[in-house]
Each structure stands twice: as C-alpha cells, then as structure tokens.
Amino acid sequence: MMLSFFDQFMSPTYLGIPLMALALALPWVLFPKPSSQWINNRVLTLQGWFINRFTQQLLLPLNTPGHKWAALLTSLMLFLLTLNMLGLLPYTFTPTTQLSLNMGLAVPFWLATVLIGLRNQPTAALGHLLPEGTPALLIPVLIVIETISLFIRPLALGVRLTANLTAGHLLIQLIATAAFVMASMMPTVSLLTAIVLFLLTLLEVAVAMIQAYVFVLLLSLYLQENV
Template sequence: MMTNLFTQFSIPTIMGLSLLPITLFYPLMLINLSQKRLKSSRLITLTSWLTKNIIKYLMPTSTSPTHKWTPILTSLILLILTINILGMLPYTFTPTTQLSLTLSLALPLWLGTVLTGLRTQPTKTMAHLLPLGTPIPLIPILIVVETISLIIRPLALGVRLTANLTAGHLLLQLISTTSLTTTMIFPSLTLMPTITLMLFTILEIAVAMIQAYVFTLLLILYLQENS
C-alpha cells in the first residue's frame, strides 16, 4: 500500500537496480526496422501515417528554413507522445514527470533555436530584446526583462510538461483510490466512482497527447522567431 501520494513518481527498481534506463529506451523498442518485402507491416503503415500528419499540421505555418528541423521535431513529438501514453499503463513509470528529463529535452532544443537565429540573422534576433519605439529611459529595463524572459523559456517548457502530467497523475491516483475505497465500503455506490475514473482516464490520455503537441509547437514558434 502506498504510504505517500508521490510514491508513484519514484523510479521503480527490481532487486535494487533502477528501471529508468529500460523505461527511457522502451519507446525505441517499438520501432520496427524496415524489411525487404513488398508489403509493410501495420506498425510501419501506422507510423508513416502518423508522421505525415504531424508534418502536415505542424509545419505548414513555419517558414522554409524551419523545415530543416522537421525530422528532429517529428521525432521529439513522437518520443514525448509515446512516453506519456505508456506512462498511463498500470505499474509503469512516466519519465516526463521528472524535471531532469524535460529540462534535458527543452534546454538543448531552445539553445539550438537561439544559436540558429544568431548565426543566420543576428540583427533580427537581437532586435527582439528591444521593441521598436521604446523610450530611451526604459531601454535598460526592457533589455533586462526581455533577456530574462528569453532565458526562462526552457525552464517554462520543462516545468509546463512536468507540472501538467504530475497534476493529472495525482488526480488520477486520488480518484482511483476513492473508487477502490467506495467499492469496498459501499458496493452499491461503485458505479459513479468507476464512471468518473474512466472519464478522467480518457481526459488524462488527451492531456498527455496535447502536452506533447504543445511542447513541440512552442519550439516551432521559438524557431520561427529566430529564422
């Protein structure tokens, strides 16, 4: 029995060995390598369809220089989506509820967008730190504020993903515990908590998909700003 509500976010272990590496590399095991045959498997067909739709709905609004980032962004959204969905299964661990993982994804990608802007068009990139028509006395203050807002972006990306998934998992744990307790004490009232748990599970799956989309979409917006 869980002694702490946050125990579900601790890294699972077997015989004292951490299962975090296996959990992180498990999505890679789902990748089916192409084989020399005329017909593709259902998994390859589904993956190709999903990849084409991601590119179709994410990249049309972006400019042509950002199209070079399409493979990275597609792999990113598929990775986060797979990890989030697998984390909804019973007795599993969701790595994206850990800031160590989300920040390690957000920081290099955000830094890549900034360095891309500084390399291709440094004047336009630096101009974002000072809006046009700013009064002279406010120039130092605005530069400091815009610099802080720029630096805090990767932290906001990582914390947003972690906080939403953590809050959803906590609520799901509370509802499931309530459903179990109600079933044991008042069997006649089992239906209502069970339906609530099923509906919230569907909502949490939708949140897991939306958060993967939002994380990638914000990176695309940062990339457009610097390209």
C-alpha cells in the same frame, strides 16, 4: 505501511539498478520498422500517414531553413508521445514526470534555437529583446524583461510538461483510491466514482498526447523566430 502518493514518481530500481534507461529505450522498440516491400501492412501505413501529416502541420509556419529540423522535431514528438502514453499503463513508470528529464530535453533544444539565431541573423535575434517604437525611458526596463522571458522559456517548457502529467497521475490515483475504499461501504457512490475515473483516464490520454504536441510546437515557434 501506507505509502505516499508521490512514491509513484520515484525512479524505479531493480537490485539497486535504476530502470530509467530501460523506460527511455522502450518506446523505440515498440515502433514497427519499415520493410523493403512495395506494399506495407496497415500499421506501417497508418504510422507513415501520421508522421507525414504531423510533419506537414509542424513545418507549416517555419521558413525553409527551419525544415532541416523536421526529422529531429518529429522524432521528439513520437518519443514524448510514447513515453506519456506508456506511463498510463498499470505498473509502469512515466519518465516525463521527472523535471530533470524534461529540462534535459528543453534546455538543449531551446539553446540550439538561440545559437542558430545569433549565428545566422544576430541583428534580428537581438532585436527581439527590444520591440520597435519603444520610448527611450522604457528601453532598459524592456530589455531586462525580454531577457528574463527569453531565459524562462526552457523552464516553462519543462515545468509545463511535468506539472500536467504529475497532476493527472495524482488525480487518477486519488479517485481510484476513493472508489476502492467506498466499494464496500457505498457501492453506488463507488460506481459513480469509477465512471468519473474512466472519464478522467480518457482525459489524461488526451492530455498526454496534447502536451507532447505542445512541447514540440513551442520549440518550433522558438525556432521560427531564429531562422
């Protein structure tokens, strides 16, 4: 029976039990835990260097009050990065291809940045809805447009992550299917297709890392506007 290409994005189940919770908990098991020794091994040293560099880069444009979000944003980056990378392995499931999960991450973080802005500096937060020097006739229209753009932000965060990963997985499956079908009929074309598939897989690895970074970077920019 021919299965749909979109079946790979269905939440897997085993004996009627959804495995989404397992897929979400697995990344934290893979990270090495810091030890009490003075000198760590190479894996822990590399992990610590990466986390420190990423945190410094992320907090560079933020004001001092925004530095309280360092641990939260860094943990979110590592979580999304690991989920995206694990989803590229055979016989695995990518939870970040589900719009419901991405929206469940985007909406609370975006709402938290908005509420922090309204609590700490309400005048500046509301001032973003109306640029300075706007003509009087355009004030109502601009307020409506800026309000809509404000509420579209979490949707854009979730849809961007979902669409990029879904498109990459579909393209990889299509090209892999074509290479497998043409293996017996046109071996040369199949070999060239396999080379394209390998290059596309490398590109998808880069996309998985970049999209996790972009998700957290945009959250940090939203936070910068409200602290």
